[in-house]
Amino acid sequence: MKKDEKLNYFWKYVLLAAGGILILIPLLVTVFSSFKKTKDIMNHFFAFPNPITLDNYKRLLADGVGGYFWNSTVITILSVLVVMLFIPAAAYSIARNMSKRRAFNIMYSLLILGIFVPFQVIMIPITVMMSKLGLANMWGLIILYLTYAIPQTLFLYVGYIKLSVPDSLDEAAEIDGADKFTTYRKIIFPMLKPMHATTLIINALWFWNDFMLPLLILNKDSSMWTLPLFQYNYSGQYFNDYGPSFASYIVGIITITIVYLIFQKHIIAGMSNGAVK
Numbered sequence: 001m002k003k004d005e006k007l008n009y010f011w012k013y014v015l016l017a018a019g020g021i022l023i024l025i026p027l028l029v030t031v032f033s034s035f036k037k038t039k040d041i042m043n044h045f046f047a048f049p050n051p052i053t054l055d056n057y058k059r060l061l062a063d064g065v066g067g068y069f070w071n072s073t074v075i076t077i078l079s080v081l082v083v084m085l086f087i088p089a090a091a092y093s094i095a096r097n098m099s100k101r102r103a104f105n106i107m108y109s110l111l112i113l114g115i116f117v118p119f120q121v122i123m124i125p126i127t128v129m130m131s132k133l134g135l136a137n138m139w140g141l142i143i144l145y146l147t148y149a150i151p152q153t154l155f156l157y158v159g160y161i162k163l164s165v166p167d168s169l170d171e172a173a174e175i176d177g178a179d180k181f182t183t184y185r186k187i188i189f190p191m192l193k194p195m196h197a198t199t200l201i202i203n204a205l206w207f208w209n210d211f212m213l214p215l216l217i218l219n220k221d222s223s224m225w226t227l228p229l230f231q232y233n234y235s236g237q238y239f240n241d242y243g244p245s246f247a248s249y250i251v252g253i254i255t256i257t258i259v260y261l262i263f264q265k266h267i268i269a270g271m272s273n274g275a276v277k
Contacts, residue, residue: 030253033246041242056247063244065251067223068230073255075138075214075226076207079145083153083203086146088192091157092184096170098158108158114151119212127216138224141217145207153199160195161188197263208256227252 033041034056035049097104130140165188173183211228218224231248234241 027253030246030249033242034250036243038241038243041246056243059244060247060251063230063233065227065230065248068225068227069251069255071138071224072208072227072252075141075145076204079142079149079207080200080204082142082146083149083199084196087150087153087199088157088189088196089184091154092161092188094154095158095161095165096167108154112151112155114148115155119148123212123216130217136217136220138218141213144213144217145203145210148213149203149206153203156199157192157195160192165191201260201263204259205256208252 029046032047032049033045035052035054036044037053037055040047040049094104094108098108099105126144127136130136130144133140135143169187169191170183173187178186209228210226211232214226214229215232218226218229227248231245231252234245234248
């Protein structure tokens with residue numbers, strides 16, 4: 001290996017190490033702070049916890065964190081399942097017909113335009129509409145998540161199908177006597193595994209960490225609160241209870257990190273293939 005190449009590798013590893021440290025420091029501070037009292041956090045923010053206390057986690061249990069954790073889990077899982085049930089099927093239909101029928105192309109363009117609509121513009125109308133329909137609850141929130149997931153998720157699936165799933169598979173299945181639904185269920189859907197993993201992670205991260213939609217839809221009944229809404233309960237205008245707050249962050253981080261680690265190996269391939277036509 002030449003001297004210039006060794007130098008390039010050296011600086012690459014230096015930049016990677018620096019980036020890793022920048023990411024690791026906030027995570028370590030969060031972990032340390034979850035084992036410190038609020039007073040110690042305010043006086044010695046970056047210090048190692050001394051003494052280590054479990055009072056913050058006991059406080060979470062006493063405040064009913066399990067119920068809010070369950071709400072977030074149910075909403076996230078059901079929202080992801082609904083997204084994975086409807087959007088890939090719609091993407092398959094659009095990808096196969098948009099070059100043949102203009103209506104599909106127009107439909108796809110209109111759905112993708114949703115990416116450019118700021119949430120702040122439709123925030124109040126959506127809240128009023130869901131309240132009048134009696135959907136200011138978990139089911140209404142799941143419907144909204146499906147709606148808002150359509151533009152980006154549909155874009156990724158359509159691009160992936162057009163690039164990586166050839167039309168010849170449909171023709172071969174048709175020759176063998178399979179109808180469209182059987183072709184999609186037994187051939188196309190299993191072939192979309194990388195994109196399934198990608199969209200699962202993207203949407204699960206969003207659903208799990210989302211604050212605004214649950215605040216607007218679930219704020220009338222505290223028993224329906226998600227974990228982010230529960231975490232906000234420790235913040236006030238004049239005082240923040242940092243100890244339980246950091247402990248609740250750890251509870252939220254661990255769960256979604258496990259999901260990410262399970263599916264992360266498929267993400268890069270799915271994103272690179274799905275985003276390019």
